[in-house]
Amino acid sequence: MSAVGVREFEAGDLAGAARVLAERHRAHRVRHPLLRADFEDVRVALGAVTEAWELEGASGAVAVSDGEVVGYLLGAPKGKVWGPNVWVEAAGVAATDAEVVRDLYGFAAARWVEEGRPAQYVLVPDDAGLMNAFFRLGFGAQHAHAIRAPFTGAVEEGPTVRRAERRDVQVLAELDLVLPRHQGASPVFSAGEIPSLEEAIADWEESVDDPEYATFVAEVNGRVIGSAIGCSLEKSSAHQGLARPDNAGFLGFAAVFPEDRGHGAGRALGEAVLKWCADSGYDSVVTDWRVTNLLSSRTWPRLGFVPTFQRLHRLIGY
Secondary structure (H helix, E strand, C coil), X not given: CCCCEEEECCHHHHHHHHHHHHHHHHHHHHHCCCCCCHHHCHXXXXXXXXXXXHCCCCEEEEEEECXXXXXXXXXXXXXXXXXXXXXXXXXXXXXXXXXXXXXXXXXXXXXXXXXXXXXXXXXXXXXHHHHHHHHCCCCEEEEEEEEECCCCCCCCCCCEEEECCHHHHHHHHHHHHHHHHHHHCCCCCCCCCCCCHHHXXXXXXXHCCCCCEEEEEEEECCEEEEEEEEEXXXXXXXXXXXHCCCCEEEEEEXXXXXXXXXXXXXXXXXXXXXXXXXXXXXXXXXXXXXXXXXXXXXXXXXXXXXXXXXXXXXXXXX
């Protein structure tokens, strides 16, 4: 490759960026064929890059060699819950040489920090070179997106799993508090809000019969000890664009009371959602987890989920 020049990204760079993104996605699908194929088409990739570029407050950098775009990086601010931030979404970064990403970030991050955005997030495919480039920029792994085919095998022995009923509203509400409490403790330390039990009960009173969600509970000796929810991936705002496979189900929630862990309820609930996804005709199942969540980061890979994207995070100035 000839010398690479890095400058501010401009609208005229969109077509070249789309070509690089399509190449990145084509290589990504070699490892994960369940991901959407249409983003291998430069015209579809162009729509994804354009959307990233047109987000409010978006800015970034482009790398050019011999007049051709060989890499780009685009970020934009997201909701206040993430602090003073900038996000690089799934279509926001691609390069023919992963090392170029370090130069792109060096250029783009100067503006982001000047704008007062020290909390920085990037969603990258599980490409070793690309992830290593960001690791050497001070980023660390925070969250994993993963996929697998629907479950069609025999279910292992374990706790009884059944569909939730209105009589389960109280315990479902109690389980709703288990996951955010767990996430707020060590070593996750998530800053997510924990609803009150009354709020959770009111929510379940309204939604327990919603046919668009499949809620399961696990029982031991007739007592509910855990729950899980399956639905269409379209219900998830966290999985968009390249990170949203066509016709995918979603394992969106699972929790087991701390004192009842060890019975295999998490696995049994996960299997129930996977089977429901198969019975519902989904082509794949997606889930996600905080990589510092010691329970989910072990349970879901054991259930066959393979990471496709990693959300990386850097907090500047500390």
